[in-house]
Amino acid sequence: MPLLTLILIGVVPLISVAQDPSDALAETEAATIVIDMVAPLEPKRAPPPPAEPSTLGIYRNYIESMEKSAGAFAPGLTEQLLGLGLNLQALDRHAEAAKVLKRGVHVSRVQSGLYAADQIPLLRAEIRSLIALGRLDEADEHQRYLARVESAALTGTPASIAALIDQGKWAEQAWDLRLGDQEAHPEHLARSWEYYRLAYNQSTQLYGERSLELLKPLEGMLRLQYRFADLQRENASGSAFEGTNYRQTSALGGAYRRGEAVLSTIFGLKVVNGSSAGEQARDLTRLGDWARWMGRRSDSRSYYDKAWRRITPPPVVPEAPEAAASPGPAADARAGASATAEVAMNDAGSDDALPDTGAEEAPTDAVAVAVAVAGGEEVAALNEALDAAEIINDAPAEEEIVAELAPAAETEKANEDTSIMALTEEQPPVDDPVMRRALFETATPLPDIDTLRPLPPFRRDAxxxxxxxFQLNEAGKITVLERVTVTTVTESDTTEGEEASEDAEEPLVDNDPAVDRLFRKMRRTRFRPRYEEGVAVETGMIVWSFDLNPANAEAIALQP
Structure with a gap:
C-alpha cells in the first residue's frame, strides 16, 4: 500500500475526533455539578457506644480471680456480686443486674443457709430490677420469699418492723395491680393485714404501748380497713338478691367498728403524747370521715362537731342576770339549727349508705371502743366479715388481730373513767382558723388518704x-355537676363600633367517655360537709379542673 494512503488513514480519525472549542465549553456548562455544602458528604455515622465504666471491669476481674482461686462459691463472693449488680442498676442495665443478683442469692443460700441475712440486700436489689423490667409477678414471688428471710433473720429488731411495714405496702400494691390469679387477689389484702399486725405487735414489745412508733403500722391497718370495707360492699352489691343481706350488713357493721377502733387508737396515742388542738381536730375529723364514708351519718356528725369545737371557741353572748337561770333564745336557735342540719344529713344520705340499724351501734368513746375490741366482743363480727368476703383461706387468729388493735390494760387505773373523748371535751378550745379552713371550708373527697383518693389529680381552679x-349539700353529696367550657377571647376583626352577631353559634362540647366516667365517679364520691358556725351547710358553686391525659397526670397538682 502506498505510503500516502497510510498517512491519510491515520489522520482521518484525528480530524473526526477534533471538535470546536465553543461546543466543548457549552457541554461543560450544561454538565455543571452542584454540591450541596449543607448536606454531609458522607452518611452520618452512629455514635460509638459509651465506654463501659472501669468499675464494672474491676468487679468482673475480681470476681473471676476469686472463682479461680476458691471456686464458684468462694467466701466473700456475694458482696462482689451485689456491688456489680448495683452498678449495673445505676446504668439502667436491669436485665444484666437481675441475672447477677440472682446468682448472688444462690451463692448466699449455698454458703450460709436458706434464710441467711446476707440474702436480704441481694433480694431487695433483684426485686427493684424485676419491677423496672415489668416482671411484676416474679417480683411478687420474690417479695414473699424475702418476707420469710426477713422474718427468720431480723425478728425483734427495728429493722424487722420496717421490713414488715414495707411488705405490707407491697401487698397493697399487689392488690391494686391485681397480680396473680383473680381468685387469689383478696389474699393480698389478708397478707398485708398480717404484716401490719406483726409490725404492731413487735413495735409494742420494742417501744411500749404508748409510743408514737405504733402509728406506722396503725396507718397501714387503717388503709386496709377502707379496702376491706370497699371489697365487702362490692360483694354485697353483687349479691343483693341472694338472701344474705342481714349477714352482709352485719359484716359491714363489724368492718365499721374495726376501722373506728384503729382510728380511735391513733387518736388516743397522739393525745397521750401531747398532740396539739389542731392535730386532735384533724384526728377527730378522720373519725368523722370514716363514719361518713361508711354511711354512719349520726356518728359522723358527732365526730365533726367535736372537731369543730376543739378549734373554734364558742361565741361570746352577753346574758342578762335574769336570763342566766333559764336557757335563752340563742340556745334554742342553736338547737334548732343543729336539728335542721341533722335532718338534712339524714335525708341526703347516699343510696349505698350503711344503715345505722343494721348492726349494733358502735360507741363513740375511744377508750370504750378499745376496751370493747380488746375484750373480744368483735371477734365474731371479724370472722364473719373475713368469711363473707372470702378474704382468707387459712386465716390467722382473728382474736389476736382485733385484740391487738388497742391492747387492754391490766391495772386498776385502766378501769377508771379515763375517756379520751371526755378529756378533749374538758380541754379549752383553741382558735385555729387555718386548721378550721382546711378541715371544714374546703371541699374534700373521701377517703382523704393519699393512696386511696377516689378522684384523679385536680386543681382547685380553672x-x-x-x-x-359542682355544688354540695349539707351532707357532702353532689347536687349540681356540670362541665364548664372555657373559651379564649381574642381581638375581633370587626371595627370597634360593630357588634357581634346575635345568632353566633355556641361552642360544642363533645361527649367524651373519660369525662362521663369522671362525672359518674364524682357523683358517687362522698365529700366532707362544709361547716359554718358549727352547723353543716351547703356550699356555693365550686370550680375544679382535671387533666385526664395519662401522660399529664403527674403534672397537675392535687391540692390539699
Missing part, C-alpha cells in the same frame, strides 16, 4: 384542660 363546677 387552669386545667377539663373544667367542672
Amino acid at each position: 387552669s386545667g384542660p377539663l373544667v367542672v363546677q
Whole structure:
C-alpha cells in the first residue's frame, strides 16, 4: 500500500475526533455539578457506644480471680456480686443486674443457709430490677420469699418492723395491680393485714404501748380497713338478691367498728403524747370521715362537731342576770339549727349508705371502743366479715388481730373513767382558723388518704384542660355537676363600633367517655360537709379542673 494512503488513514480519525472549542465549553456548562455544602458528604455515622465504666471491669476481674482461686462459691463472693449488680442498676442495665443478683442469692443460700441475712440486700436489689423490667409477678414471688428471710433473720429488731411495714405496702400494691390469679387477689389484702399486725405487735414489745412508733403500722391497718370495707360492699352489691343481706350488713357493721377502733387508737396515742388542738381536730375529723364514708351519718356528725369545737371557741353572748337561770333564745336557735342540719344529713344520705340499724351501734368513746375490741366482743363480727368476703383461706387468729388493735390494760387505773373523748371535751378550745379552713371550708373527697383518693389529680381552679363546677349539700353529696367550657377571647376583626352577631353559634362540647366516667365517679364520691358556725351547710358553686391525659397526670397538682 502506498505510503500516502497510510498517512491519510491515520489522520482521518484525528480530524473526526477534533471538535470546536465553543461546543466543548457549552457541554461543560450544561454538565455543571452542584454540591450541596449543607448536606454531609458522607452518611452520618452512629455514635460509638459509651465506654463501659472501669468499675464494672474491676468487679468482673475480681470476681473471676476469686472463682479461680476458691471456686464458684468462694467466701466473700456475694458482696462482689451485689456491688456489680448495683452498678449495673445505676446504668439502667436491669436485665444484666437481675441475672447477677440472682446468682448472688444462690451463692448466699449455698454458703450460709436458706434464710441467711446476707440474702436480704441481694433480694431487695433483684426485686427493684424485676419491677423496672415489668416482671411484676416474679417480683411478687420474690417479695414473699424475702418476707420469710426477713422474718427468720431480723425478728425483734427495728429493722424487722420496717421490713414488715414495707411488705405490707407491697401487698397493697399487689392488690391494686391485681397480680396473680383473680381468685387469689383478696389474699393480698389478708397478707398485708398480717404484716401490719406483726409490725404492731413487735413495735409494742420494742417501744411500749404508748409510743408514737405504733402509728406506722396503725396507718397501714387503717388503709386496709377502707379496702376491706370497699371489697365487702362490692360483694354485697353483687349479691343483693341472694338472701344474705342481714349477714352482709352485719359484716359491714363489724368492718365499721374495726376501722373506728384503729382510728380511735391513733387518736388516743397522739393525745397521750401531747398532740396539739389542731392535730386532735384533724384526728377527730378522720373519725368523722370514716363514719361518713361508711354511711354512719349520726356518728359522723358527732365526730365533726367535736372537731369543730376543739378549734373554734364558742361565741361570746352577753346574758342578762335574769336570763342566766333559764336557757335563752340563742340556745334554742342553736338547737334548732343543729336539728335542721341533722335532718338534712339524714335525708341526703347516699343510696349505698350503711344503715345505722343494721348492726349494733358502735360507741363513740375511744377508750370504750378499745376496751370493747380488746375484750373480744368483735371477734365474731371479724370472722364473719373475713368469711363473707372470702378474704382468707387459712386465716390467722382473728382474736389476736382485733385484740391487738388497742391492747387492754391490766391495772386498776385502766378501769377508771379515763375517756379520751371526755378529756378533749374538758380541754379549752383553741382558735385555729387555718386548721378550721382546711378541715371544714374546703371541699374534700373521701377517703382523704393519699393512696386511696377516689378522684384523679385536680386543681382547685380553672387552669386545667377539663373544667367542672359542682355544688354540695349539707351532707357532702353532689347536687349540681356540670362541665364548664372555657373559651379564649381574642381581638375581633370587626371595627370597634360593630357588634357581634346575635345568632353566633355556641361552642360544642363533645361527649367524651373519660369525662362521663369522671362525672359518674364524682357523683358517687362522698365529700366532707362544709361547716359554718358549727352547723353543716351547703356550699356555693365550686370550680375544679382535671387533666385526664395519662401522660399529664403527674403534672397537675392535687391540692390539699
